[in-house]
Amino acid sequence: MNHSYLTSILMAAGFILLFVIWILHENRKNQKQLLQKIRNAYGKPSQRRYEPGDLDKISHYYKRIKEDRFYIDDITWNDLDLDSMYMMVNQTISSPGEDVLYSMMRLPVFSKEEADKREDLIQFFAASQQKRERLLQSLAKISKNGAGSLSDTVLALKDAPRVHTGIHAVLLLVLLASLVILPFSPVYGFFFLLIIMITNVVVYYAGRDRKLIEAYLICFSQLIRMLSAADELESVDWPEIKEQMDGIREGRKAFHKIRKRSVFITGSNGAGDGLQVVMDYVRMLTHVDILVYNSLLDQVQGKTGQILQMIQCIGELDAAISIASFREMLSYWCRPEFLPYTTAQPVSLEAADLYHPLLTEAVANSIQAKGGTLVTGSNASGKSTFLKNVALNSILAQTLLTCTCSCYKAPFLKVMTSMALRDDLSGGESYFIVEIKSLKRILDEGKKEVPLLCIIDEVLRGTNTIERIAASSQILNALDKKWILPFAATHDIELSYILNGVYENYHFQEEVREHEVVFDYILRKGRATTRNAIRLLDMLGYDPKIVKAAGMAAENFERTGVWRTIN
Known part of the structure; x- marks a missing residue:
């Protein structure tokens, strides 16, 4: 019996090792593909296809921060077809990037100091391919959000409901108890474990609690992805982006407790899709995401300022790279x-x-x-x-x-x-x-x-x-x-x-x-x-009588300033 268990343990360990190796391999392959995608996109027109309503959602961040500043109003924006202009420029790789780029285009600068700071940032990324690509690889972890502005999804947590976790804690305890019984009574333990696993899955998907907080778990996922990118950028120490990095680090500190429990909410933390699949099974069996939900909510609510600060600082970096890319695709351009x-x-x-x-x-x-x-x-x-x-x-x-x-x-x-x-x-x-x-x-x-x-x-x-x-x-x-x-x-x-x-x-x-x-x-x-309108009538085959009469009427008006009555 002991030999069988030892064999089982070794087989499980071997499977886990192979799984880890596979994840690392997939991560490396994905990073290579991402880097190639970044290089292929730079200086080229955007290939993104926008669905109806996408730009309206992206605009929400700008509407949150515009306050009393002068902005490009809707009439001017629509007159100039600036939606199309934004879509041409937008080569951002992250949701904060596209939010901030849109806000930049709606909120002009009115000081040389602010203009020079933005220009320095653009020029830095235009001249530093390696640093630009490294930054974009990190920002890609945040990705773009189909629900619209990242500020919408993350800030929705401030009004999120709470859940009762009692039944979920009981089901987790019973599951753990079945695992304890299994070595002592393999047959009965296996059937008991199977029953409790099925029960947990049914309660997880059919129960009211997960349905109540499902949208907010996605909001947490978006926040955690942004924090994951911030973690990866922690070692970046480039003087040219010090202001943005200081803002990112300051915002990141406010959420350090969340990072410890982030794996319970989402596996999309840079570890690859394989881990996401595994964690989906873990969550449906243990309800661990529901159990930690309330405590995570406590760590987020009341921190709107820190969230917006991180979005702005991350977005400025991504948007600056997008502007540098836009310049590359132009026939010629100049600095104002x-x-x-x-x-x-x-x-x-x-x-x-x-x-x-x-x-x-x-x-x-x-x-x-x-x-x-x-x-x-x-x-x-x-x-x-x-x-x-x-x-x-x-x-x-x-x-x-x-x-x-x-x-x-x-x-x-x-x-x-x-x-x-x-x-x-x-x-x-x-x-x-x-x-x-x-x-x-x-x-x-x-x-x-x-x-x-x-x-x-x-x-x-x-x-x-x-x-x-x-x-x-x-x-x-x-x-x-x-x-x-x-x-x-x-x-x-x-x-x-x-x-x-x-x-x-x-x-x-x-x-x-x-x-x-x-x-x-x-x-x-x-x-x-x-004045060629009347000549155009003739060219397009109008009755010569109409053309001649119109010409004579125009000449008479030019000469006398009075329109002749038609009898």
Whole structure:
């Protein structure tokens, strides 16, 4: 009998040894695959596919921390399609990384000190491949969370319910007792052990307690993964990231007791999927995750500040690497030069060879603006794209410190737009009401006498021509302040004359050929002089009578200023 037990013990030990060797082998293979994935992704467009609602969940961290700071509001964010811009930039490997990167793009910096600190971090990772890759391998342990922002899942623990553990403690004791009986009565002990194991599994999955806390156990798992990454980074002592590492270590200290019991909650602590499978069986047989749940909850609740601090510090590192990767994929880019602002001089902006990063065949344009800029031209000529590009690069300058141009010079600017508006069907508001509210928010912000870049596309397009020209000319004139840099696009050539002494005129033009319209998308000084809409009617085969009559009516109006009545 003793010989049999010794054989069984040796076989069990051998199995465990082989299992450990297999786990170590899988870990090494996974690390090699991860490293290759990291290297392949750097400097390349992101291949991630976003599900509906993903970006809304990611935005929750930004909403938690924005407080009273100036932020890129929803109208501007949507006008410029900054969701697509974020998806292009986002090469982060961790949930804190994507949370913080999103918050960076919504919360521009307004001080040179803050901009320089972020730039130093980006440059450090751009120049240090080995350190960059080592850091990303550690951060990969946190992974990305399908439930959205890591702050949502982890901070949900502050409202988590407690469970009654009495029945689970009894079942564990009975299981241990059956193991004690087994050597003395193998047959009866085996059947007793089998019965209690089945009972424990049934109670574990069918009982109320685990269902009550299942979502919160996932929250613990996310926190433990972040702490596991922090543990692995403990030995990192690079002066360039000292500020972030100090914050991570400080947050980590607040949760040192949790780490000792973390294996009971999750096996995803860097030991590999094999251990996760084993621990799943251990938990369903012993209910150990339910038994330690309340004590772990005591260690987490009340530590919101430490959790957010760790997310921010870890996220800054991951986001900085993502920005460095974004720079690598661009045709060319430049660091912004932030000019000092004084009330004695009007706000100015200079950008050379400016191109839109979301366009595959973008045409570069240059602009030097001081005071208002009015852009005219026909539909599809490039007006809106150019204005969006100016606003986008001003935001990129103060968020990612990366402009898609060869030169960018401007003071720190608040950026607001009113461009791609829609009717508010849920609120029962027409396009015109939505539009005038959007414009009013810009006018209100402009009263604060702080440098403001505002971009307006087709002012008051939602009303009739006479009132549109009358009101829009006065709105644009009201934005003629030293601290405001207004850009506007319009089809109304009349505005270029009314505002001639206030706004600098620029235009885009097209060439109508025999069977096509050709745009070169090049910005030119002066107002648009070509009117090709009627020529397009002819080109597309409209009745010659309609085309001729329209041309004559336009010529008569230009000559007399009065529309002739049609009899």
